[in-house]
Amino acid sequence: MANAREVKQRIKSVKNISQVTRALQAVSASKVRKAIEQMEDTRPYSVKAWQVLQHIAGQPGRSSLHPLLIQRPEVKQIIAIVISSDRGLAGAYNANITRTVDDWAVSLSTPVKYITVGKRGRDQLLWRGRDILAEFSGLPGRPSYVDIAPIGQLAVDQFLAGEADEVFLIYTQFVNRMVHKPVVKKLLPLETDPESRVKKFADEESHSGGYIFEPDQQSLLDAIIPRFTVLQVFHAVIESQASEHSARMVAMKNATDNATDLADALQLEYNKARQQAITNEMLDIAGGAEATNTK
Amino acid sequence: MPIRCEIVSQDRIVFEDDVDMVILPGAMGEMGILPGHAPLLSSLKMGVIRVKRGDQEEVFTATGGFVEVQPDIVTVMADAAENIDEIDEERAQKAMERAEKLLEEYSGADTENYLQIQAALRRSNLRLKAVSQFRKRGQRSRPPGMGRSE
Numbered sequence A: 001m002a003n004a005r006e007v008k009q010r011i012k013s014v015k016n017i018s019q020v021t022r023a024l025q026a027v028s029a030s031k032v033r034k035a036i037e038q039m040e041d042t043r044p045y046s047v048k049a050w051q052v053l054q055h056i057a058g059q060p061g062r063s064s065l066h067p068l069l070i071q072r073p074e075v076k077q078i079i080a081i082v083i084s085s086d087r088g089l090a091g092a093y094n095a096n097i098t099r100t101v102d103d104w105a106v107s108l109s110t111p112v113k114y115i116t117v118g119k120r121g122r123d124q125l126l127w128r129g130r131d132i133l134a135e136f137s138g139l140p141g142r143p144s145y146v147d148i149a150p151i152g153q154l155a156v157d158q159f160l161a162g163e164a165d166e167v168f169l170i171y172t173q174f175v176n177r178m179v180h181k182p183v184v185k186k187l188l189p190l191e192t193d194p195e196s197r198v199k200k201f202a203d204e205e206s207h208s209g210g211y212i213f214e215p216d217q218q219s220l221l222d223a224i225i226p227r228f229t230v231l232q233v234f235h236a237v238i239e240s241q242a243s244e245h246s247a248r249m250v251a252m253k254n255a256t257d258n259a260t261d262l263a264d265a266l267q268l269e270y271n272k273a274r275q276q277a278i279t280n281e282m283l284d285i286a287g288g289a290e291a292t293n294t295k
Numbered sequence B: 001m002p003i004r005c006e007i008v009s010q011d012r013i014v015f016e017d018d019v020d021m022v023i024l025p026g027a028m029g030e031m032g033i034l035p036g037h038a039p040l041l042s043s044l045k046m047g048v049i050r051v052k053r054g055d056q057e058e059v060f061t062a063t064g065g066f067v068e069v070q071p072d073i074v075t076v077m078a079d080a081a082e083n084i085d086e087i088d089e090e091r092a093q094k095a096m097e098r099a100e101k102l103l104e105e106y107s108g109a110d111t112e113n114y115l116q117i118q119a120a121l122r123r124s125n126l127r128l129k130a131v132s133q134f135r136k137r138g139q140r141s142r143p144p145g146m147g148r149s150e
Helices: A002-057 A093-106 A119-127 A145-160 A198-204 A217-294 B089-104 B111-134
Strands: A078-083 A112-117 A131-136 A166-174 A180-188 A212-214 B003-009 B012-019 B021-026 B029-033 B040-053 B056-070 B073-078 B081-083
Touching (some): A002 A217, A002 B003, A002 B012, A002 B073, A078 A093, A078 A119, A078 A145, A093 A180, A093 A217, A119 A131, A145 A166, A145 A180, A166 A217, A180 A217, A212 A217, A217 B040, B003 B021, B003 B040, B003 B056, B012 B056, B012 B081, B021 B056, B021 B073, B029 B040, B040 B073, B040 B111, B056 B111, B089 B111
Parallel strands (some): B003 B073
Antiparallel strands (some): A166 A180, B003 B012, B021 B040, B040 B056, B056 B073
């Protein structure tokens, strides 16, 4: 009988866990929806902004245009902005980001300082003994540009001050609800992406003078470039959040499914144990009756 | 040959299509962009964006931003933009009155707040003006002074 009782207790605890994971799944599901909404709202603008930055970077005589476009002859210090989440239970989400950081950092001989967003990534990088310049955590659920701007601004300022010669952005790209891709993107100095249509424009040379700037080159670029760069960080955070929530939702759905399967299997075991106990009892009674009869 | 026109604001795509001409409130004054324009990068003032397609015209209000022109595409990145058909005239009117009242009664040293109210007033003025000038289709004459912020 003890066996059946043990199994029953396990069933109970498994069901409790599945209740928790199911609740978390429901919460994440609604968060995913909001995060995706926000991401889709802000995506067109930041994609365009990135394109414009790339176009500017593809200009002839680019390095004289703006300090943020200048390639340093020697890269002595790199800054990486790593975006993770504050909370766990999101499947492989945070592990993927830290693994991406590891893979990326292994190939570098240059010292790297990290700006972390999210407690999980910070803890992981600390544990690995990496050099952390700044950390941001406890971001609001639906961050506004103003909430995120200091993160990107810090990187831009460090770059301009000569504290870093390159800035990378490591975050999770949201492909769809099931697929989230950790990516490493070079933020500064701005470069043209060889795959994009920018190249075509640069090759055409029919407008060899490059852009006409209004009101004037300096004030316009000073307004656009830092702002659009910071915007990229903002969008990376938004995409990462959408990825985080949907990763959590998927993880919790799997956990709930597993718990249900386990509870079913245990139920079967419990039934067997119970039947066994009854059979044993019957045998005992039958044996006892026989013993009295034969007397 | 048409030119692609994309107007995005910080929270959505406002307009996206092939058009014949785009008229923008540039930093140095109003400018018309035709297909094949030289590459140009400009900031935008608060004002009205007009997009022409055949004999049709669509009108948008924009509260500042940037524009990038390539020979085959005009990309407008506005801080906020809307089609004038989406403007709620009554609401804009009320917003204007409210802002005017707040400004009149304003006292204190909080400059940021003051600037915010002023900006709100300018926005509602822009909307109302754009609606009164452009919503009646058919009138195509260009009144002086449009597309410029106060």
